[in-house]
Amino acid sequence: MLWNALLLSLREIRRNLLRSFLTTLGIVIGVSAVITMVTLGNGATLAVKQQIASLGSNLLIVRPGQRLGPGRDSAGAANFKVEDAQAIRDQIGGIKAVAPVVNKSVTVVVQASNWSTSVTGSNADYFTTNNWRLAGGRVFYESEERAGKAVCVIGNTVKRELFGAQNPVGGEIRIKQFSCEVIGLLAAKGQSSFGSDQDDTIVMPLRTVQRRLTGNQDVRTLMVSVKDGVSSDKAQRQIERLMRERRHIGDNEDDNFNVMDTKQIADTLSGTTQVLTTLLGAVAAVSLLVGGIGIMNIMLVSVTERTREIGIRLAIGALEREVLSQFLIEAVVLSSLGGLIGVILATLASIGLSGLMHIPYLFNPGINLLSFAFSAAIGVIFGYFPARRAASLDPIEALRHE
Amino acid sequence: MNAKSSAGASPAPVLAGEAPTLPTGATPLIRLQGITKTYGQGQAEFQALRGVDLTVDSGEFVAVMGPSGSGKSTVMNILGCLDVPSSGAYQFFGTHVERLSRPQRALLRRHYLGFVFQGFNLLARTSAQENVELPLLYRGESAAARHAAARAALAQVGLEGRERNTPAELSGGQQQRVAIARAIVTRPSVLLADEPTGNLDSTTSHEIMDLIAQLNRELGITVLMVTHEQEMAAYARRVVLFKDGLVESDFSPPPPGEGPGERERLLRTPLASIPSPPAPLMKPLPFGIPGGEGSFEVVGATSREGAA
Ligand SMILES: Nc1ncnc2c1ncn2[C@@H]1O[C@H](COP(=O)(O)OP(=O)(O)O)[C@@H](O)[C@H]1O
């Protein structure tokens, strides 16, 4: 009985290849669009999270000026001193590393080649707070920091531009009037989530930069890394209290500095990409819906066309139930075939596109199941109900149908 | 067997599960009593049949004639269980068809009736073989049995070698042969044909009529056929004339050019070669229609359908 119905519907599908193809196509497009969009969105969210993790975990960034926002101005707020970093290290518990940081744009010369980059002055903690690993050489000693020695650790991009394939460790670079010994090479990190090249950098002792490049004692940023298992919220509050004290801010005055938690940035950014994913998913869902309406139309038209055929089947002794199960199986086979092809296409497209976009590919079983189920339901509903009307006619009425 | 003496036969039970009544010589194959059919409602109401009485015995070949609009097709559709009467009684081998449920009527069509239409009504883009196999598929026959029976039926209507052709690849006469093969492949008790030669030229019409007459003569299939043409009606041994939704006359003319004695001989000869009554009619269907080789499979189908 069921076998007969299956046989009949497969025969029917084969007999009407074009119609079957069109019905399936609507589902294929809808399903693959939804799955691809959502999968790529998920991959993008993960990529952003991974890149933020490469910034450094549990990292607090302390800057002069109020928290960024409309109408707020950071100009005029006093910079930090190296003693502020020392105070945080001494007075707040659970701190792993504190790096006072200044930046300066410079042009670097090695023999005939030159390269514009940015120099960061800091201490050895900087490599901890910013998750830098070394590809070769060493970081600076404390003695070199204290003495303000002309030594530097260079990023991979700087090495490529100035030293090519040569080993830069032990070499010399010229910045303005002084020359500086290269003692280490940073392992490459790649692009940041904001699109800048993180490897285009040179790190020197803070004192060296202050003396030879900025010419003052100011520290622009304090990077504070919290020990694992310590609440970064608590550390943030303690740093804020300490800095208010050190900067003599009255009880009813606003902060003239701000503390940012990279975890917050990460949350904000991945929140944004998630919104984007939802939006893309919604657009794709519309295409699935349009695909569904396409199926509905084809099914409706084909049942109208086939009312006479239903009449023939009834006239030669088919039961209403048999005609219906044939149509139902036909709809189930077509729409699940479409769903299956859609899932396969979407998987291929997602793997290909995420490769092109340099984002990880994540298989999302939920969206695969959901869109498959939706398409199957559409096919079944719109294949079944019009057929039910036709099969409930007296055979002669169905046969008379024009 | 061929006697029309069944006026007093008691009606057979209709309900599923009741003991079936086997046909007796006194039970006619088909019996219509006061059949009416009304189309439309209110002002647009139109009575296509106004109380038709008709009795047909097993093995007869009846031509139904009459002017256009006289209700010939309407009565054929009711006989074929494709349509239901507005009132009146339709007994098929003693079973009151008007009391059967939709699925039961479908099973009656499946096991006892073959219908041939003026417009052929074949499935498009489907081979002759598959068209003929279709009724067997609904009867749940095995693939091997279907193939063999369909090929035999096609050979019987003279379409050997055309099994693979679709309706579009066949002439009108050949399409009607496929339709006849489809109607007889289940060995029905009755073949109902509504103007089977209406769309065909004269030569082809005669070929189709020869075929139908042969099926009646050699297989003992009872034939009721609507036709406009006297020439085609001449193949039948009884002519029922309709007018304005009523049977106007019912007579058995002598075959043209032959005496009454010859006609009697013709009437008797083919029937002698028929197993009497035809074998498929011996086994009972569960709802009181006697006969049917697929009886036990129908039992399941009926109990399911009956519950629905
Ligand atoms: N579905 C229908 N709706 C309304 N009137 C119908 C319908 N079918 C047939 N009739 C009418 O019933 C009458 C008998 O029709 P029919 O049995 O087809 O005649 P014919 O003898 O030509 O085959 C005609 O007058 C026709 O107009």
Ligand SMILES: [Mg+2]
């Ligand atoms: Mg007619």
